[in-house]
Amino acid sequence: MHSPLSTKTLSAGLAVVLAATGALLGCSKDSSKGVGETQAATTASAAGGLAVSEKEVVVGQLHSATGTMAISETGSIEAERLAIDQINQAGGLLGKQIKIIQQDGASDWPTFAEKAKLLLEEDHVACVFGCWTSASRKAVLPVFEKDNGLLYYPTFYEGLEQSKNVFYTGQEATQQILAGLDWIHKEKNANTFFLIGSDYIWPRTSNKIARKHIENVLKGSVVGEEYYPLGYTEFGSLINKIKAVKPDVVYAIVVGGSNVSFYKQLKAAGVTAQNQTLLTISVTEDELLGIGGENMVGYYAAMKYFQSLDNDNNKKFVAAFKAKYGPNSVIGDVTQAAYLGPWLYKAAVEKAQSFDVDKVVAASPGIELTTAPEGYVKIHPNHHLWSKLRVGQAQLDGQYKVVYESELIEPNPFPKGYQ
Amino acid sequence: MNAAIWAMQAFTGLSTFCVLLLMALGLAIIFGQMGVINMAHGEFMTVGAYTTYLLSEVSQRWLPGLTNWYFFLSIAVSFLLAGAFGLLVEHLMIRKLYRRPLDTLLATWGLSLIMQQGFRSVFGAREVSAKLPDWLMGSVKPSAAIDIPINGLVVIGLTAALTALVFFALFSTRFGIDVRATMQNRPMASAAGINTARVDRLTFGLGCGLAGVAGAAFTTIGSTGPTSGSAYIVDTFLVVVFGGAQSLFGTIASAFSIAQTQATTEFFMTGSMAKVVTLSAIILILMVRPQGLFALKVRR
């Protein structure tokens, strides 16, 4: 017998690796070109080495177009593109057209960090719209801080973060939770709560805030708190626990595929809106489509935006979205928040009269957007948005009917007394 | 805590048991009887789930009269589709790898990735929801405080029927004798005139068909998406291995004990920890008793 390591190993290996290296080199050149021509990147320098030329300004878009998160992030990609198209049609930014370089984070956190680096260091984009999960945001954050980039992040999230280089266009946890609990406490005379979550940071942090609010402010009690692994599908025991303690409200932060199992099994076990009040902060219209309206009808969701919001801004937005992406598109909370990103950036750039990141950041606090589909929003000095909270009731057709709207709520990512 | 809750919790344990058994039945045949590690087993389940979804769409659009009963039709169609696909896969791939079990593992993992992406390309990445007939999503109320989900009952009934059928097929038919003979001693079986290649092909097809049925049944309790089948694969393998790979009784006993452990621990701790405790217990027991609960003494 020959040694298992044959002569062939290296010649074959080397040839392929050399070819790959060549391709890598080629790719490194390609990537600096991005979607469009390079002249924008090379003739940069209008604002601190950013890719801004006479005619155009280059921005980045960094979401998962592939992998497990693609389902969720596609809406954000579409909304950001829609907003940028609209801005371009209206004359662009300081007279320049916006050019998008899209990178795929592929649902993989190191890839997000790499692509962020690529966008900032090779393409010198003026700002980036991107990320969806907290994990991906945490992965890119050091890159943005090191290279002094600018990120608009659309998802409602757990808070506990505030970076000079990030604007959070979704709600942080207290904005989404407190007003909803207040409403259900008053409206349904609810005093006992059962908290449920998928087992990761957002549901856990959110439930922690909810618990403090229930116990300290509402003077109610939490009669159960349960977490299940992501992707879990057997909720029989949980449902029995709920039945055993009969809480006034089930407060559910279940995500992803588990959602479908959870609501289907609730219904099959005879738990429906007629005999159990349920409030969720994790089921947008996107998820409702997968769960099926018939399995959730009558339950409540608390978020800042519902597709059914009745105002002119929203009607225009929904119409434009459907015209671009098809009449069956659904628009969830995050999709709308992603749509705000480019508009907030436009307002800040025009106020600063510059694309320079430091100037844009300095100009941002206090910026108001009256054209937002959700209504009026305003940037807080802590880089989050003032926004309202709505409670919607799930309908058979997969939409929510808005039953409550709060006052404008101040964002508070590091809530005292809730940590 | 009252009796009603205990009754429902017992039912939950029972239905978890049936879910596990239903998943494991096909694999118990493929892995246990043939020794083939089919990592794409979950995807064959997904074939069944999507079949149910398609039929529900069809019946809603064109055959509204069928809406209430299409579910039973979809179980049969799922079996046939998944089984036929299994036969194809066996012919193209598996039959060349019978002597290399670890390699079938890799090849079928590759197959599972291809199938996942295939589902994604055809049906989209978003989860779909088969409209289930109303009678299936209700519950029975034997007393005021007890709700027994009908979909759970259906899964239990289906599992019982299928298990009985599999036992009948393996132990009371000519085909079953051929299968067991081939499994226990291939050269001798072949010498005795059994067409072992044909037996292998049919056995694999049968296992895949059972996976398809499981997938159809799971649309009543879970989601249907490109990757929903792969979520079950680790559990399924553990059930079969824990039971003692070659014993069908073992598979049943193992599904039962795992389900009961899971359901009981879940009631006393959070779902995540319950899962960790259950899986760790299985591994510890397997480390002490690697042949599983019921070992069949077979010369290999």
Add this chain to the structure above:
Amino acid sequence: MPVAESSRRPAASVALRHVTTVLFNDARRRENIYFGVLAVLLLVGFPLLLDTFHLNLVGKYLTYAFVALGLVLCWGYGGILSLGQGVFFGLGGYCMAMFLKLEASDIASTSIQSTPGIPDFMDWNQLTKLPAFWVPFKSLFLTVVAIPLVPSVLALALSAAMFKRRVGGVYFAIITQAVAAILSILIIGQQGYTGGVNGITDLKTLHGWDIRSDSAKMILYFVNAALLLGAIALSFSIIRSKLGRLLLAVRDREERVLFTGYDVANIKTVVFVLAAAFSAVGGAMFTLQVGFMSPSFVGIVPSIEMVICAAVGGRTSLLGAVYGTLIVNYGKTYFSEAFPELWLFVIGALFIAVVMIFPDGLAGLDLRKALHGLLTRASGFARKRKKPAALVPPAAPSAPQTNAGSQ
């Protein structure tokens, strides 16, 4: 002129053949040369050819090569397929990340927390004190010890009992897979202690040295490459030792080795533990180069992807593991950018092909003959037009492509 040349040609050819015969006929010497070529490629070739960004990318790929290397040893040579190598990769990475996180969480930079001085995610989860198992990671020395040690101990605990009871390959694969599932659920669930699904992020300095700067990335790349070469050298010495021959014997005829009086379980355990330790080193280097660690590297999917790297390189080829890793991961990066929908099809097909069409991976491909043919034709063509010197292959890498005497 043509006459003179043709009379010189056989002489040169014979001389060349002689040289390559001496160099390549001995398998061991051949391996050494290939090893040298790999070293040159990693330490000189890539750094010269690639910019910092892509070099860093290659550095990340090379951390997976540690895992693939371990898999070649325990799967290719020992016949033990583990589908849970991500566990060890992750543990090594987490050990490193814990040290870096503690350094990044000094009192000054965490002053806004209710308990300053502990990692931020602990503070969010109401921990008021550093958990005991974190304390050793305040010391760099203990961390460096823990990186290979913790995974090795786990590997030992897992494997010793099972190999003693002669758990077969298939069962072992499934059990390791379940271990991967357990660990990722555990890490995600115990987020107060582990950082949960986000992992341990925002790592900045190693003993005050900023690991995020370009120069640091460059240095880390070289450290990583050197460690990998060291691991390969160690593996070669093991394979060439008696242990290596025993391993092969165990893989092919376990009973015979057993009846000859060897303790098969011990042999398997040793190699499995070694593979775990290699993976852990890779994980630690990953954390240093990428700047964070998360449970997405622990689960089943990454563990199996690492098996495919080893399989593509050639499951019994130590050097192939490196090439396989580079190619698979490069392919992943390339396809997920250029044809996102195709990637799963490609890697799925790769799994099937590597099993059914080229089970020996790259190491088994006979590209050499094809290349040689191509080269002879090219050099013949060149010679007609230019100086005869073109006959002699220019540099070391093409040496193996001259066919002489390797049969």
